[in-house]
Amino acid sequence: MNMFQAIVNALDITLGKDPSAIVFGEDVAFGGVFRCTMGLREKYGEQRVFNTPICEQGIAGFGIGAAVGGCKAVAEIQFADYIYPAFDQLVNEAAKYRYRSGDLFNCGGLTIRSPCSAVGHVIPRGAYQAKGLLRACINTPDPCLFFEPKVLYRSAEDHVPIEDYELPLGKADIVRPGKDMTLIGWGTQVHVLLDVAEEVFSKNGTECEVIDLQSIIPWDLETVCESVCKTGRVIVSHEAQLTSGFGAEVAAAIQSNCFLNLEAPIERVCGLDTPFPHVLEPFYMPTKWKLIEAVEKLLAF
C-alpha cells in the first residue's frame, strides 16, 4: 500500500470497529482531495462520513464537541497551511480541555489529520507508520494532530499489514543504526537523512544513526540521548524554519542531558527563516548537500 491507501485503511478499520466514529472535513464525502477517504461514505453512510462547510475553526470546534459527546471524531484539515483559523480551538480549547476542567471533561476522542509538508505533532515517514500511528492517535484518550507529508502519499510504499495495529506514540524509531553520528528528523526528512547516511558511508565509512522522532509532543528524549551519548555528534534536521523550530527544543534538551558526551556542538540543518517559497524552494530546503556539509563539519571538529 502507499501512504494514502494506508490512511484509507486505517479510517476504514476505525469506522468498522467503533460505531461512534465519524470522519468529516472539506470534500471528504467524495473521497477527499488526496483520496484519503475513498469509498468510506458509500460503506458507512452519510451520517458518519460527511462534508463540512469551509471553516477550519468550525471543523476543529465541532470535532472537540463531538469528542466530548463520546464520538471518535476524525477531522480533516485539507491543507496544514489552512489550520491557523483553528488555532484557538486547538491550542486554547482541545489542548487544555482535560487540564482546565480538572479532568471532569476531555476531548480525547478527537484526532485531526492534515496533509502537510513536514511539520507536525505525529508524523509518519511511510505507509506502514501512517497506518499504525493514525490508529494509535485515534485510540489514544488525548486529542491528536496527525500530519501527513503529502509528497509521500503515493511515493511511500510499504508492505502494510491488513489487520489492525498500532505503533506507540511518543516513541522514536532508529531507522538505521550507526556509531559515529546521530541524525534526527521526522516525516519526509527521514528519507533525506537516510540518503545522507548512505552517501557518507560509501564515501568514507562514517556510520550515521538515523532516528525518526515520529512524535513531537510527547517526544522520545530517552532514545535520542542514548544515541547521542554513544555517537557524541548530532544533527537535527527539519523542513520548518530554523528559528524556534522543533529542532531548537531537541537541541536544548540534548545539550542539557548529554553535555559531557558531546564531541562537537549540536548542528541544526533546517528550512530558511522565510515563508515557504515557490520557484526558489530548492534553496530553502535542508538538502542532502547541506546535510553532508554539516556531517563533514562535525567530523572535523
Place this chain on the structure above:
Amino acid sequence: MSRSFIATAKSVLSNIGVLSSKKVSRSGACCSAFLVRCSSTKTGKANEDKPGFAGIENCEWSYKLDFLNAASKGSIPVYRVLGVDGALKNEAELPSLSQETIVKMYKTMVSINQMDRVLYDSQRQGRISFYMTSYGEEATHVGSAAALDMRDVVYAQYREVGVLLWRGYTFQSAINQCFGNSQDPGKGRQMPVHYGSPQHNFVTISSTLATQMPQAVGHAYALKQKSPGTIVICYFGEGAASEGDAHAAFNFATTLRCPVIFFCRNNGYAISTPTKDQYAGDGIASRGVGYGMPVIRVDGNDILAIYNATKAAKQLSVAENVPVLIEAMTYRVGHHSTSDDWTAYRSTEEVSYWTEIDHPIYRLRKFMDERNMWDSNSEEQFIKGLRKEIMQCFKKAETFKKPDPLSVLGDVFSEETKSIKLEKEKLLKHLQTHGDKYNLNQYEPLGSSESS
C-alpha cells in the same frame, strides 16, 4: 437576434467555459433556445419561468431592480407573556406549571442574586480573586433551565450559574470553585466562575468567547446517534456572537442538522461596548434566518416567556433535528465583572430602570403575589435562611487549603508522560529545599493528590 449579439454572447460564454461552439445556433429562433440551454440547471429544467441555479432552491425571478433593505423589513418582534408589572398578557400563553415549580423558579432566581452579592463582596475584600454577577439576567438562566431535562447538555459562556443552581449544583461547590480550594471539582485550575459538572451535564466554562458554540454543535451531532431526544443548549452573549466561532456554529448546525438551542443573552453591553458598536443589523435573531434556522426573540426578563420559548424550541429541535435560535433581550444590571466599573460608560438613570421597574425577579414576584403563591413573610424567611446557608458554605470554603502544589502537573495528558514525570520530580525536589519561600502550609501536602 443580430449576428453581432450572437458573436458577443458566444465569446462571453466560451470565455467562461460554459459552452462549446457546437451548441451555437445560427438562426434567431434557435438562439433563444441556445441561451436557455446554456444556462440550464443541474436539474435540467428550463429556467424561463423559475430560476434553477445550483446555489438556491425555490425562488422567483425579479424584473425590477430593487435592493432588499434590512431597515424596511422591520425588527423581529419580542415575545412576552407577562407585562413589566407581572400582569398576564395573553391567557393562552400561560404555561401549565405547578405552584411548586413557579415557587422553585422564584427561589432559584433569588438564590443567584444572593450568592452573587456575597461572592462579589468577597472579591472586593480580597478573599477571592475575581467574580462575575448575573444581576438582571436571572430569568434567562432559570426560565431556560426549567424547560429542559437534566440530560440536556449545557455549553455556557460564563454568566449562566442559575442553570447549574436549578439543576442542583450546590452553593458549596460553586464557592469552592471560586476559592479554587482542594475541594474544587475543577482542581483550582481556572479562575472563579469557571464552573463545570458532568453530573449536571454542564460542560466546564472556558474564558475564550464563543469557542463553546461549534463545540455545542459537535456534541449535538453526537447526541443524535447516542441519545436521540436529548439536545444541547448553548448560551452566549450578543458580543460573543460577533466572533467567527458563532458563524461557524450556526452554519454547521444548520447544514449538519444538529439538535441544539442557541440561546443568546442580549444584555445590551459587552463590557463597555454597547450593542450599537457590536452590530448594525437586527440583533442576533435576524442572523439565524440567514443560516436557515427558526428563530424567536423573547423578553429575557419574563421568565414565563423564556420558559415557553425554550420548551417549544426543544420540541422543534428534537422533532426535526434542527437548531433553533432564541435571542433573549435583557439587561446587564451589574458590572461586567469585578474588574469593571460601569459608571465609566453608562448612567445611573439608565441602570435604575432595570433595577427598579423591569427586573425579572420583581416581575415574577408580582405574578406570584396576584395568585397568593408568595408573600412578604415567606420572602423574609427565605432570604434569611438563604443568607445563612450561603455564609456557612462560604466560611467552610475558607477552611479548606489550596490544592497539592504537585497537582499543577496533573491532567495534561490522560496518562502522565515521562517528561511530565521528570518535571514533577524536579519541582518536588525544589520545594523540598526551598518550600519555605512558597507558604506551603496554605496548600495540601506535596504529593497528596496522587492516586495510590
